[in-house]
Amino acid sequence: MLLQLEKITKRFGNLTANDQLDFTLAEGEVHALIGENGAGKSTLMRILYGEETPTSGRILLNGRELKLDSPKDAIAAGIGMVHQHFMLFPEFTVAENIVIGREPKAGLVFDRKAAAAEVKALSDKYGMPVDPWQTMGDCPVGIQQRVEILKVLGQGAKIVILDEPTGALTPLEVEWLLKAIKGLAQQGISFILISHKLQEVIHAADRITVLRDGRVTGVMEAKDTNEEELSRLMVGRELQRRNKQAVEPGEGILDVQNVTIQGGKGAKPLLDRVHFQVHAGEIVGIAGVSGNGQSELIQAIAGLRRIDQGRIMVNGTDVTNALPLQVRNAGLAHIPEDRYSWGSSKEESVADNGIMGHLPTHSRSGLLREGKIRETVSRFIDTFKVKTGSLETKAKHLSGGNMQKLIVAREMAHGTPFVIAAEPTRGVDIGAMEIIHEALLQRRREMGAVLLVSSELTEILQLSDRILVMFEGRIAGELTAQEATEERISILMAGGTIHEAG
Template sequence: MLLQMDSITKSYGSVTANSNVHFSLRKGEIHALVGENGAGKTTLMRILYGMESPTSGEIQLNGKPVSLGSPADAIKHKIGMVHQHFMLFPTFTIAENIVIGREPSKGVGFDRKAAAAETERLGKQYGMLVDPWKKVAECSLGMQQRVEILKVLHQGAEVIILDEPTGVLTPLEVKELLIAIKGLAAQGKSFILISHKLQEIMEVADRITVLRDGKVTGTVEAKDTNVEDLSRLMVGRDLVHISRNETNRGKLVLEVSNLSVNGAGAKALLREISFDVAEGEIVGIAGISGNGQSELIQSISGLLKPDKGMIKLLDHDVTGAPVGAIRACGLAHIPEDRYQWGVAKDATVTENGLMGHARKHQKYGVLSGSGIRRMVGEWVTRFGIKTGSLSTKAQFLSGGNLQKLIVARELAQKTPFLIAAEPTRGVDVGAMEIIHGELLNKRDERGAILLISSELTEILKLSDRILVMYEGQIAGELDASSATEEQISLLMAGGKAVG
C-alpha cells in the first residue's frame, strides 16, 4: 500500500472533526473521499498535506511512518494538493506559476525561457498542454485547474489531492479533467479526489470512502456500488425525490429590456439582453462561465451600472439604482461567489445571518440579540448547517455550510424576486435536496426566481423556462419540459437549437 492513514483523530476543543479514521491509497489509484459538508473530508486531507496536526493516529508512506508538520514536509514526501480555491498569481504567466518555488536560474536571474521549456515538457509528458507565456488572468477556470495540477507535478508529487476539482468547471472542462486524471493515474500517479458530485465520482474512481460526522461509514470498490447507495452512506437515509408542479405564471416581476454593458475593449459584455420573469416561475440561465452571466447578475442587483437598456422590478425602474434601493424594491440575492459577495469572513454566523434582516430585529435603534440568535438558530437546524456555535466566525465554516447559511438568509427575506446564482455550488447531496426543495416552495408560493447555474442537471430540474447565454447575448430560449442537455450544450457553444 502506498499510503496508510491509521486511526486518525482530530479534535478542536470539544469538537471532533475526524474520529478514528482509516484511509489508504494504492499506487496508480483514484480514491474518492465523499461526505456531507462538515463531515471531515477537508480536515483529513489538511492533515495529510501537513496543514494540520492530528490529535492522534499515524501516517505511513510505503510502509514507513512519516511526520508531516507542514506543506513543505508533504511536498518533500511527494504529496501535492490542489485546493478548492486556486492558489495562483493572476498577473504571472502559466510558466511562472508552475515553477514558483523551484525557478530555473540563469546567472543570478530567473530564466524565463527555461521555465517555459519545462512547462511545455510537463504538458507533453502528462497530456495537459498549456501556453507557458499566457497570463493566468487570461485563462479559463478549466485551464487554471490544469495549471494547478501541472504545478504539483513539477514539485514531484506522486500523491495528488484534488479538493472539489470540478466545482467551477463547465461540463466540457469537467470531461477533459476526468480524462486527464485517468491518464495520469495510468502513468502511476495516485489521486485522492474530494467531491460532492457522485456521478462524476462513479465515472473516475477506483475506490470510494464515505465520511459522516467525522467517521468512516464505508469504503467500497466503485464497481460494486451506485449513487443511491453512496447517498445513503453519506446522509444516513434515503433521499426524497423532489417533483416540480406545473407552473402557474402570474404577473411580471422582473423585466429586462435591451440591456447592454460595454467592456474595456471593443467587445461588449452584454448585448441587447431582453427577457422577463413572472410570479410563480423559475427562469434558468445556462452558459459557459464568462459569457455575460456575472455582468447580468451585477446589473440587476445594482453592483454594475449598465450602459444601455432598462431593468424594471415590480414596475419600478431600478436601472443603475443603488444596491440598497433595489433590495428594498423586493430583491434577494444568493451570489455566485460566496466569499467575495456573500459573507464577511471575520464576522460570526449570527452577524452574517443578520445581514439584510437588521430592521426586523430592532426597536428604537436597538437590536434584539435573542431574536436574531433564535432566527439564525432556526436556519442552522432547518438547513443542517454544521457550526461549533452561532459565535463561530464564518471563515471557520466549510464552504458548503457557508453556502447553506447564505441560502437560508436570502430565502428568509421572503422577497417577491430572488436571484439564485450557483445556489448549490459546493454542497452535498443532502443539502442540495433541501435547497432545491426550498426554491421550488418559493416558486409555488408565487415567488419569481432567476436561476443561474453551471450545472445543467440543476437547470433542467428546477426551471420552467431556460435561457442560454453565449458571448453576452441570449442565444436561445427553451421550454424546460422538453429541453435536453444536448440542445442546451449546443446553444452554449454558439450553435443553434435543434428538435
C-alpha cells in the same frame, strides 16, 4: 499500499473533526473521498498536506511514518494538492506559473525559454496540452486546472489531492479531465478525489470512502455501488425526490430590457443588449461558462454595478442603476455567487450573519431585540440543518456548505416576490442541495419568480422552467425545460447554434 492514514483524530477544542479515521491509497489508484459539509474531508486532507497536525494517529508512506509540519514537507514527500480555488498568477504566463519556486536560470537570470521547454516536455509526458507562452489570465478555467495539475506534477508529486476539481468546468471539460485523471493513474500517479458529484465519483474513482460526522461510514469499490447507496451513507437517510409541480406562470416580476455594460477600451461589451423576463411562478435558469457575463448581469440587477444602456424593472419598479437597498425594497432577495465576498462577514457571529437584512423587524426604538434575533436564527439553523457550535460561533469557523445554508435560509426568509439564486449549491453536499432546491421550488409554488444562475447543468435542468444560455455577454439561446438537454446547452455555451445539436 502506497499511503496509509491510521486512526487519525483531530480535535478543535470540543469539536472532533476526524474521529479514528483510516484511509489507504494504492499506487495508480483514484480514491474518492466524499461526505456532507463538515464531515471531516477537508480536515483530513489538510492533515495529509501538512496544513494541520493530527491530535493522534499516524501517516505512513511506503510503510514509513511521515511527519508533515507544512505543505513544504508534503511536497518533498511527493504529495501535491490542487485546491478548489486555483492559486495562479493571472499576469504570468503558463510556464511561469508552473515552474514558480523552481525557475530555471541562465546565470543569475530567469531562463524563460528553458521554462517553456520544460513545461512543453511535462505537458507531452502527461498528455495535458498547454501553451507555455499563453498569459494565465487569458486561459479558460479548464486550462487553468491543467496548469495547476502540471504544477504539482512538475514538483514531483506522485500523490495528487484534487479538491472539487470539476466545480467550474463545462461538461466537455469535465469529460476531458476525468479521462486525463484515468490516464495519469495508468502512469502510476495516485489521486485522492474530493467531490460532491456522485455520478462523476462513480465514473472516475476505483474506490470510494464515505465520511459522516468525522467517521468512516463505508469504503467500497466504485463499480459495486450507486448514487443511492452513497447518498444514504453520506446523510444517514434516504433522500426525498423533489416534486416539481406544474405552475401556470403569472405576471412579469423581473424585466431586463436591452441591458448593456461596456467593456474596456476596444474590448467587447461585458453585457450586450441582454433582454428577458422572469414571471411569477417561474424559475429561469442562466447557463454559461464562467466569465461570459453572468456575474455582471447579477450585479446589474442587484444594484452592485451600473449599466450603460437599457432598463431593469423589479416587481413593477424601475431599479435601473438604483442602490442595492432600493432594489431590495422593490422585492429582491439575493443569494450571491460568492458567499464570502458578497454574502457574509466572516469575522462576525452566526447570529449576526443570519439576521443581516432582517434588522428592521428585529429592533425597537433603534435597539436590537436579542431574544427575537436568537429565535429567528435558531429557526434558520433548524430548518436548513446548519451545523454550528453556537449562535456566537464566528462565521469563518463554519464549513463553506454550512455558511451557504445559512445565507439561503436568511434570504428565503424575506419572502420577496423575486429571488436571485446565484450558484446556490456551489460546494455543498447532496443533503444540503436537497434542502436548498426544495426552498427554491417552494418559492416557485408560492408564485415567486426565481432567476437561477448556475454552472451545474444538472441543477439548471432539474429546476428550470426556461433556460437562457450566455456566451460573450449575450443571450446565445433560449430553451424550454422540455427542449433542454446537456448536449444542446453545451453547444450554446461554446458559441454554437442549436441546429448543431440536432
